Each structure stands twice: as C-alpha cells, then as structure tokens.
Amino acid sequence: MSTALPFIPAESAANSSIDFDEKLAAHGMELRAAAVDTLQVNVGKLCNQVCKHCHVDAGPGRTEIMTRETAEQVIAVVQKFRISTVDITGGAPELNPSFRYLVTKARALGAHVIVRHNLTVMFEPDQEDLPGFFRDHSVEVVSSLPYFLEEQTDAQRGRGVFEKSIEALRRLNAVGCGIEGSGLILDLVYNPVGAFLPPPQTSIEADFKRELATRYGISFNYLYTITNMPIRRFLDFLRRSGNEERYMRKLVEAFNPGTVQGLMCRTMVSVDWTGRLYDCDFNQMLELGVAPELPETIADFDPENFARRRIMTGPHCFGCTAGSGSSCGGAVAVSALGDR
C-alpha cells in the first residue's frame, strides 16, 4: 500500500499481524544480513539538543559515552577487517573526547567516514572549527533538518534550533560541504514532525533544494527521509498524544516487501558506547543484542560470523519497511531512490 494514500484500510486492523518475522514469512522472506560493509558507531547519548523524536533519548544530562579504550577497539576492527564505511552517531558524537580520534584514524585507514552531525553542536565550546575538520578529513556530513521552515524544525528539535541550523549549513557550504564539484558531501535528513510517515523522498528533496536555495542560499547533496521509530522519546510522544495504536497500525498497514532487500541492517553492524554489538541503532536503544550465537562485543567481532547472520527483529522494524522504507540512508525501496 502506498504511504501517500489516505488511510482507509482494506481489512480490519485486528487482522493485521504485528509480528514482524511472521509478516516476512507470509511474504516468503526472512531477514538475514548480506555483508558487513558499514560499522555504525554510537559513541554515546550526550547531546546538546533534546529532540522530541529522539530514539536515543539523548541530551545534555546523559553521561554514557564511549571511552578511548573502546574507540581503540573499534579502530582495531576497522583496520583488521578493512571495514569500508564507519558511520559515527550519538547523541552529538562531536562531544565525545574520542570523536576526532575515531574520524582521523578511520580516514587514515582508508575508510569512508559518515558523521551524523546535528548542526547546532558547531556552536558549542571548542567546536567552531568543525566545518574545517570535516573538510580536511573528507567526512560525509549527514544532518537532520526536519523542515525548511522554522516552526516545524523548532517544534521537533527545540526553540532556536532552526536559526542555528541555517547558520551552520552556511558555514558548511562555505568550506565546500554540499557544494557541487567540491567532492565534499553534505546530506540532510527529513523526519516527520509528528505521527505520520515521510513523503516520497525525491519529491520532498526537490522542495528542500528549491526552498533552502531561494530562502537562504544553502545547497546540499541528498535528502534522506527517515521514519520516526516508536522507541523511547517518540514512543512517549505517541502515548501522551494518544497516537500509538494508530501509528503502529499505519506502519503495519504500509508494510512494503520491496523494502526488505535494502534494509540497512543487512549490510551493517552497530556498536554502542560500551562496545556491545547490535543489528542496528534502534535495536541498540531497545537493548536487543545480536543473535545469541554471535559474539556480543566489538573486541570479539569477526565479519565472517556476521555476514550472513540472522537479524533480531521487533515491532519497531515495521518502521523501516513502511511505504518507501527507511534507513540511515533514507528510503530503501528501489522505486523510491530515483537516480541515486
């Protein structure tokens, strides 16, 4: 079923399966990894923002951050197994004292490095040089901007975030990030500001490109649409606002088997601030570890064991398979990807 169609279910919600594995089996599928191309490293829950949809429940008061010893174990794995992409997230990963160590070492080892950068952290103490740091290490910067208007952005990410984000984007553009021909990638992430699914990625990307260019003179490479996951802070919002049942029904009804092949968990492994391993960042926040037959920590990681692993699932997985699908790289259904 298309995500764009008004929600008139063809069958009663009571008949909709909410077991993700059963849903896959009904389509003759099971969820297994295909490779380990990406190591997604969550360096902790410390953040300068308190976004209402955050599945990490991150904020300024959080103390859980990765130690240098664990960061060194991560780098050892990148080196030993020639991991091609290191995807660093948080919290605001830049606030971890080992952040620049991770980026510098991973780049020196030839890995492609992605940083999930929230833009406003650039205005925290000792962080103003981040644009130059990203440029100097050819980091792919992926930044959340839920909308090109202040009202929606601040509603999700906090008062004043939009204005700071626009200034941060200008500074990133000024060093070449997101500028065509520079080779420096700046991607944006759209999250719905509420209990609804994202619009088609290519369509909303065109809106963002047009509006950010004309209103603020800002350019970027790609926009990724990511579905809000019914985990932690967003789940709290769903419950407080009486939207939980309706949102979950929407996710289940919008299940699209065409998204399964491209799910991010099939090509990545997620590591938390303690070094524990997960199939994705969402499982990490639910403390749903990798399959019990696999090593639990980064110190024992071996891609041979993980490449064809069975992936642990839960009801939240419907968030990644609804409509055009969702991942840290945006929509995953082939039909939604356009020419990228």
Place this chain on the structure above:
Amino acid sequence: MAYYSEDDLNRFSEIGKYRPDLFEKFMAWYHACQEDGALSRREKALIGLAVAHALQCPYCIDSFSQSCLESGSNMEQMTEAIHMASALRGGASLIHGLQAHDSVNKVSM
C-alpha cells in the same frame, strides 16, 4: 451514542459485508484515483482535503490531512486548499443571491 467515531474509519471495510464485490470495486477505484498521473499524489491529496472540507466529512478531513502531510504538503499549503473550498462554498451561496434579487424584483414595482 456519538454519530461520528474515529474508530469508524478502521471499520470501513464492514461496509463490504453485504456486497463485497461492490466494495472491492470502490476500493480499487478509490486507490487508483490517487496514484500519480497527470496530477501528482500531492496535488490529489490537496484536492481531497479541499473536497473533504466542502463535504464537511470528518473522516475524509482526518484521512486527507494525514495524506497531505505524507505527500509533503505543509500547513500553509493545506490551509490555502481549505480556503479554496471555503471560498467556493461561499461563492456558491453568494451567487444565489441573484436568485433572491430576481425573485424580489419579479414582485416589485
């Protein structure tokens, strides 16, 4: 007993109980109408929202508000669509004022 209930939207398929063949035809038509065509899904969702307001159907307003958000429209655009529907409703009433004028004129000296 409330005349309108949000849950009724989820019970919509019950309408198909006695003539499932007709309901299936309706659903196929309903969905086909909203696919991308000469008009985009986003444009069609905005038309749906406007018509929903003209019909003053709470189910349709709920559905098409969600549909507009999920096809990428914002509140400014949705509000313009609602004004279009309202303006048409207002204009349609107002132009009937000419009938009142004609009626009065017919009996007036």
